[in-house]
Amino acid sequence: MIIGIPKEIKTLENRVAATPGAVESLVRRGHTVLVETGAGVGSGCPDEDYVAAGAQMVDVDKAWSADMVYKVKEPIAKEYKYLREGLLLFTYLHLAADKPLTDALLASGTTGIAYETVQLPNGALPLLTPMSEVAGRMATQEGAKFLEKPMGGSGVLLGGVPGVPPAQVVVLGGGVVGINAAKMAVGLGANVTLLDVNHGRLQYIDDVFGGRITTITSTEPNIREWVKKADLVIGAVLIPGAKAPHLITRDMLKTMKEGSVIVDVAVDQGGCVETIKATTHDQPTYVVDGVVHYGVANMPGAVPRTSTLALGNQTLPYAIAIANHGVDALRKDRALALGLNTYKGKLTCPAVGAAFGMAAITPDEALL
Template identity: 60%
Template structure:
């Protein structure tokens, strides 16, 4: 199979769909890999590295899309990339379609088979291709939040861990999943006073067992969430409903009552954000202020540590890329229901119910399209 790796064009996105090591693996399976020139140079992977791994270097994204059957990316295709998709393409990347109707509409029109990293599952019901970026984003959320709390960033001017004689900052993590767990680890490591809210008691029990009295665990209700958020210096929003828009749990009224100069880092922004006041930002312009609260809502946070993120992502995506290339998309998904769970759009139809509900498209059972 011909596999294409275009250079990412989203703002400040330096990650790359395949590393040279991944290319070498695919070439060992007798596949042809086409890599756009400069695709990995920003994170230390030169065109020569890719050539030595067996890739063919092409000069433009158009060549990648014209020649390849399987397109492997990191971020959702931008409008100019979507215009190059054809029915014979299989696209394998993060999509986050629920809050993005224009992208969904374009992918439906393209007729391409579009498999989203973020909805591929495993035997335990977890999301293995989302997990490494969630780990990165959770850890980065505390770094970003600590920086935003500095006075020069519009923050309260407080140090996350405090100093002897001065109390630490109060951090609330909304959601105890992969993002939340990594944010908690970083915040506790920096000496903050940390509270986590979740509605899964097994999650809260596990976190309580891990951290003991260094972490306050709360069952999330409207009242407990309101109190925790409005008393916090830093709030990390890490709520996820796979494939669906994030619920707006943090209301405008809560934001209004937070301390002046406090910070919210909305990691759920890829799925629309979990605060009513959130809107997507970029690494070039990462923050804005609403009612005195600094909002950090960068939609591709892991792109800031692009080499680490690329290596972590390839560790989990490569087996699926190999399966798609060896078997073709239809057969690979027929034989692996967890990969099939990643199918969001195919043959001009939306095949993921939450995306269909959020974007107004009719839902089509993916089983009815495989092999059609």
């Protein structure tokens, strides 16, 4: 198969789908790999390393002309022209928050396989997990930065100092993002409260942290109570493939502290804060009702070396399977089949259909 690896073009997005080592693995299996010139530079992967691994360095049009395009982020509007029938697109898609991309994929007949909905029998999301780990840890790091007064925050140090209390961090969601955010916040000395709807998950988190964080059942009254106390709120809600619910409503903002910060990691699925909108690394925040909102939709792109290595470690085996077997790879692997979001002009992710009121079929129905 001919595999294209284009350069990511979202604002300040420096990740790349495959390292030179990954390219070598594909080439060794008889595949042709076309890497756009400069695609890996931001992640510390120079063109000459790709050439040594057996890749051909090409322009953007040639990279997108491949049978399979292997990316990191969802295509943006200027890339829609490359979508076409017969193209296998393997990348993050986050369609439930992006109707224009959904429409473009369906109109073009592109086969869209989304990292974020590949799901193992135990419910784990192996291709979302590494970036969720990065984003969770970064959420605390970025929140601490934007609590600084020159950054627009209230001027509270996350860990406090002897004689002065630490900040109150509230984490909404106890999944991979939430537990990593909590881990960082505890490590920095903050008071941490984590809310989740799953009591079993709260029991697990309480055991893991040995009582160092407060666990609370996530209900609207409890959320309302805890955001009032928060210096930093981290939105870590995930419903696989679906639009995130708005847990923090506009009226709750008026009860929050002046200069408090919200970091909504769920923004790429629509966000769990009613007032959140996607931002970029060059303009990451804005203020609503005195509350700083951080809504960068590609947070791991700020640490591309770490992120590229972590993501590539997990996506490469699936990329090899698709390259070796095409769509049949999805028929052979149930977890990978669940990654199918669009196929031959059909929407194959019911959660996305529910988000937009569109007809959808299951991946199993599509692949019959």
